[in-house]
Each structure stands twice: as C-alpha cells, then as structure tokens.
Amino acid sequence: MIEPSRHLEAAAPAEPSLPSPNVRTVVSFLLFVHLFTLAVGVAYNEFPSSLEQTLGELKFFQGYRQALFMDLSYTYYFTRGSDPGGELDIDHSLTADVKLADGEIRPIQFPAAGVWPGQRFRRYQMLGRRLATFSSNDAPQTATLAQTIATSLLKGDKAESLDLRLQGQLTPPAMANYRPGGAPPAKRDEYAARAFWAGDRVEVQKKEPARDTAPPPKDE
Amino acid sequence: MWTIVGDYFRNLSERFGQGWNRFWFAPSDPLTLSVVRVLAGAIAFYTLLTFTPDLELFFGPDGLWTPEAMFALQGPGYFGFSYLYLLHAPGQLWAAHLAGLAVLGLFTLGLFTRVTAVLSFLVMLSYFQRAFFVTAEMEPVLAFVLLYLCLGPSGAYLSLDRFFARRRLAEGKAAAATPPSWAATVAVRLIQVHLTLVYVMMVLGQLNENTWWDGTAMWWLAGRPDSALVDLLWLHEYPKLVNLWTHSFVFYEAAFAVLAWNRLAAPLMVALGVVVWGLLAIVTGLVPLAAIMVVASLAFIPPDAMRAALGCCGLGGVLESSRG
Numbered sequence: 001m002i003e004p005s006r007h008l009e010a011a012a013p014a015e016p017s018l019p020s021p022n023v024r025t026v027v028s029f030l031l032f033v034h035l036f037t038l039a040v041g042v043a044y045n046e047f048p049s050s051l052e053q054t055l056g057e058l059k060f061f062q063g064y065r066q067a068l069f070m071d072l073s074y075t076y077y078f079t080r081g082s083d084p085g086g087e088l089d090i091d092h093s094l095t096a097d098v099k100l101a102d103g104e105i106r107p108i109q110f111p112a113a114g115v116w117p118g119q120r121f122r123r124y125q126m127l128g129r130r131l132a133t134f135s136s137n138d139a140p141q142t143a144t145l146a147q148t149i150a151t152s153l154l155k156g157d158k159a160e161s162l163d164l165r166l167q168g169q170l171t172p173p174a175m176a177n178y179r180p181g182g183a184p185p186a187k188r189d190e191y192a193a194r195a196f197w198a199g200d201r202v203e204v205q206k207k208e209p210a211r212d213t214a215p216p217p218k219d220e
Numbered sequence: 221m222w223t224i225v226g227d228y229f230r231n232l233s234e235r236f237g238q239g240w241n242r243f244w245f246a247p248s249d250p251l252t253l254s255v256v257r258v259l260a261g262a263i264a265f266y267t268l269l270t271f272t273p274d275l276e277l278f279f280g281p282d283g284l285w286t287p288e289a290m291f292a293l294q295g296p297g298y299f300g301f302s303y304l305y306l307l308h309a310p311g312q313l314w315a316a317h318l319a320g321l322a323v324l325g326l327f328t329l330g331l332f333t334r335v336t337a338v339l340s341f342l343v344m345l346s347y348f349q350r351a352f353f354v355t356a357e358m359e360p361v362l363a364f365v366l367l368y369l370c371l372g373p374s375g376a377y378l379s380l381d382r383f384f385a386r387r388r389l390a391e392g393k394a395a396a397a398t399p400p401s402w403a404a405t406v407a408v409r410l411i412q413v414h415l416t417l418v419y420v421m422m423v424l425g426q427l428n429e430n431t432w433w434d435g436t437a438m439w440w441l442a443g444r445p446d447s448a449l450v451d452l453l454w455l456h457e458y459p460k461l462v463n464l465w466t467h468s469f470v471f472y473e474a475a476f477a478v479l480a481w482n483r484l485a486a487p488l489m490v491a492l493g494v495v496v497w498g499l500l501a502i503v504t505g506l507v508p509l510a511a512i513m514v515v516a517s518l519a520f521i522p523p524d525a526m527r528a529a530l531g532c533c534g535l536g537g538v539l540e541s542s543r544g
Contacts, residue, residue: 017247018241018245018246018247018402019245019402024241024245027244027245027406028240028244031244031406031410034410035413038414038417039417042417042421046421046424046425059297062297062299063299066298066299066300067299067300067301068345068363068364068367069300069345069348069349069359069360069363069364070360070363070364072360073421073425074360074417074418074421074422075421075422075424075425075428076357076418076421076422076425077425077426077428077429078426078437078441078500078504079429079431079437079440079441080429080431090444091444091445091446091447093446111446117270118449118505118507118508119266119267119270119508120270120273120274121446121505122356122505122506123274123351123354123355123356124354125446125447126353126354126355126356127284127353127354130353130354141292141293144289144292144293145289145293145353147289148284148285148286148289148293149284151282152277152282152283152284152286155282156277156282169444169445169446171440171443171444172443172453174436174439175436175439175455175456175459175462176459178453178456180453180454180456185443185445
C-alpha cells in the first residue's frame with residue numbers, strides 16, 4: 001500500500017529541476033573558461049592590444065582555440081571594396097602550364113570553369129586568395145604554398161616543370177562611374193613562379209614582375 | 221554604511237547566481253536543439269560530400285595538403301587534430317571518407333545521436349583542420365554548431381532514436397515523454413552566445429570599412445562576377461536601392477545581436493534572416509554560409525514556438541509521434 005504523500009509524489013509529473021550544486025559549479029567553471037578563451041581569441045585576432053596579444057598567445061588558450069577551429073575573429077567583412085590595400089578580397093584564379101614528359105603543355109586552372117558545386121569553387125578560390133595574401137605580405141609561406149601546389153601537380157602529371165600564375169579579377173568601377181558594355185574588369189598578376197624538379201624535390205623560382213621603368217643610372 | 225554596501229553586494233551576488241542558474245541550467249524541451257541537429261547535420265553532410273571529387277587531390281599522398289606541407293604552412297606549435305593525417309593510402313582515405321559520410325548521415329537522421337554527434341564533430345573538424353587553407357567563412361560557424369550539439373540531447377525529437385524508443389514504449393520497455401533537460405539549455409545557450417558574438421564582430425568589422433558606411437558594399441560584392449550567383453551589375457541604375465540593401469544588412473546584424481534575445485522578437489529576426497542571408501547568398505554565392513547562419517539562429521526560437529511552427533509546416537504529426 002502506498003502512503004498518501006508518496007502516492008501524490010508518484011502521481012505528480014516529475015518537476016524539472018536544476019542539476020546538483022556540484023554539477024553546476026563544474027559546468028559553470030568550464031563555461032567560463034570556454035567563453036573567456038573564445039573572447040580572448042576574438043580580440044587577439046583583430047587589432048589586439050598588448051594585453052590581448054599576451055593573453056591570446058598563451059599556449060593553453062591558443063591550443064584550445066586551434067583544436068576547436070575557433071581561433072579567429074569572425075569579422076566577416078565580405079568586401080574590402082575600394083579601400084586602399086583591401087584589393088585582396090577579390091576573385092582569384094590560379095593557372096599552371098604543366099610541361100609534360102613528352103613536351104606537351106597541359107594547362108590547369110583553379111577554380112576550373114564550371115566547377116560544381118559552389119562550395120568546391122569557393123575552396124579553389126580560397127587557395128588563390130591564400131597565395132595572394134602570403135605573396136602581398138612577402139610571407140615565408142608564399143614559397144611553401146607555391147611549392148606544395150607545384151609538387152602536387154608535377155607528381156600528378158609526372159611532369160618536368162610548370163609555370164604558375166596567380167591573377168586577381170579586379171572589381172568594376174565604382175557604381176557612379178560604371179557604364180554597361182564598357183571594357184570588362186581587368187585582371188592583375190598577383191604572383192608568378194616557375195617550378196621544376198631539382199633532384200627529388202621541387203624548386204620554385206618566383207618570377208619578378210616586369211619593370212615598366214628603367215633602373216636608375218649607376219653613379220660613375 | 222558598511223551594512224548597506226554589504227547588503228548590496230550580497231543581493232547582487234544572489235541575483236547574479238539565480239540569473240546565471242536560470243540562464244544556463246533551467247531545464248528546457250530539447251525540440252529546438254533537435255531541429256538544429258537535423259538542419260546542421262544536413263549542411264555538414266553536404267559539406268563533406270563536396271570534398272568527394274577532390275579527396276585525393278587534397279589529402280592523397282601526392283595531394284596538396286600533405287602533412288609536411290600543412291605543418292610547414294601552419295607553423296610550429298599549431299595544434300589541430302585531424303585523423304586524416306593518419307591515413308596515407310588512397311584506399312584508406314576513401315574508406316574513411318565513406319565512413320564519415322555514414323556518420324553524418326546517421327547523425328542527421330538521429331540514430332545513436334549521442335555518439336554520432338561527437339563523431340560528426342570530429343569528422344568535420346578533421347577535414348577543416350587538414351584543408352585549413354581552403355576553408356572560409358562557413359566552416360568555423362558549422363564547427364561550433366556541431367560542437368555544441370554534442371552537449372545536449374539533440375536526438376530527442378525528429379530522430380530514429382526516438383522512433384525506436386517509441387516502438388519500445390509500445391512494447392512497454394521504455395519511458396513515455398521526453399523530459400526537459402538542462403544539458404539542452406546549455407547547448408542552446410552556447411549556440412546563442414557564440415552566434416551573437418559572430419554578429420557583433422561582423423558589425424564591428426564592417427563598420428570599420430568605408431563601403432559599408434557609404435552604402436556601396438553590395439555593389440562591390442555584385443561586381444565579383446565569378447562569385448555572384450546572378451549578374452547584378454544592372455544595380456548601377458538604382459544606387460539608392462544598393463544603399464538601402466547595404467544599410468539594411470548592417471542594421472539587421474546589429475539588431476539581431478540585441479533583439480534575438482527577446483522571445484517575441486526572435487521568430488521575426490529568424491524570419492528576416494532567411495531574407496537577408498538569402499539575398500547575400502545570391503550576391504556572394506555563399507549559400508552554405510547563409511544556410512548555417514539561419515540554422516544557428518533557430519537556437520533562439522523557444523520550443524513552444526518551434527512546435528507551433530512545425531505544426532504549421534505539417535510536421536505536427538511527426539512531432540506528436542516522436543513525443544511518445
């Protein structure tokens with residue numbers, strides 16, 4: 001036989017209750033650490049102050065964010081428009097003229113025309129943009145990334161050498177100056193290099209852009 | 221004097237503690253989390269599927285993203301886990317890829333959800349970390365949504381788990397209703413907080429740029445013919461429309477970060493998000509990003525409103541049967 005109070009307790013729907021204080025304490029601590037690390041990462045990756053820089057580079061925080069793919073500022077500008085120095089945020093394409101063993105030249109383009117679906121197109125665009133970003137900053141990763149791309153293409157085609165060319169599709173004129181039917185937006189060379197086998201590794205030689213002015217005369 | 225100050229801080233501490241507990245730990249119906257699981261799982265499945273044609277080019281032994289190349293590019297000390305680093309032969313890669321697709325498929329359908337949620341996060345994380353240099357805006361958002369879905373009972377509704385539980389119930393072997401869960405609250409709150417942070421940072425970033433102030437940003441986006449889904453250069457004839465579109469986008473982002481926290485305004489903000497992000501997807505081609513931003517914003521819809529919305533969509537029957 002069930003006692004009246006126990007009967008009521010058994011019949012009543014289970015009251016939603018908070019977790020135990022111990023559980024709340026542990027979870028609250030973990031939440032605080034997570035959110036603090038996230039906030040530090042956001043600040044660190046976008047114009048950091050000296051304090052934010054120091055906090056952001058602490059091994060634990062940085063490793064945690066990197067492991068969870070959260071080491072970024074989430075500032076999605078979507079366009080750098082006509083801002084000076086912001087021309088990187090444009091469509092990029094990477095072309096490689098691969099010289100095969102029989103002397104034939106096989107052109108490869110990333111992203112290839114008509115690549116589908118759009119997510120793949122976007123990835124290949126990002127490949128070009130990363131190279132353009134590294135190149136514009138003279139970052140040491142420029143040569144590494146170019147060598148990575150060249151090695152993969154040369155191995156894939158069992159080829160001898162290739163010429164890499166990265167171009168940026170410039171945006172049209174400002175809205176007020178745009179005239180339909182005018183000249184299509186120009187392309188700008190962002191990076192060019194020649195890659196070839198040197199023993200068992202691929203050597204990449206950056207091609208300097210052609211000068212449009214004569215070098216200054218040497219002093220006698 | 222000191223008594224007043226002491227009372228103030230005691231009161232502040234108590235109120236803060238109560239508010240904190242209510243915000244993070246008040247049990248809630250996991251329906252909202254379940255809906256986010258289905259849609260985010262579908263986006264993750266699609267994202268993984270798009271890696272298929274490039275699998276060997278990206279991750280193969282002679283591919284672009286060899287371990288040596290990734291370690292050199294990311295620099296010393298970078299900490300990113302990817303099980304793809306352990307796979308070397310093309311056969312291993314293909315087997316792992318198909319297994320990953322199966323995991324994401326099961327997660328989307330809601331089978332063994334507590335396990336497949338964690339595995340789905342690890343699968344996507346592995347691809348994002350390994351293909352780090354070709355990821356863009358969408359991947360970090362999808363990553364955090366999948367992470368937080370691991371924390372709560374995201375398979376409580378709209379899942380095969382619930383379907384089989386219902387069958388066991390009919391045989392008298394299982395409990396009836398889905399109980400409210402504090403873990404669901406933590407998971408939903410984390411998505412809400414993280415998404416708000418994304419919106420705040422987007423607004424701050426865009427307001428740091430001239431084109432979003434002078435109203436021409438959408439023109440510059442439309443001017444990227446390789447990215448836009450349709451040719452929108454005819455917009456030059458309607459500069460005020462471009463201005464309005466640009467300002468509306470920034471205004472929406474700023475408003476979302478505030479108004480989404482209001483129970484009454486949240487459904488409106490999510491509905492507006494479908495329009496705002498849909499239009500941005502047309503002009504930028506960033507369809508998966510638009511989709512995951514809308515899906516993540518669903519975390520702000522209270523379960524009762526979500527139930528009513530699903531009922532309007534003709535899914536009420538599915539929901540009732542899954543409630544047990």
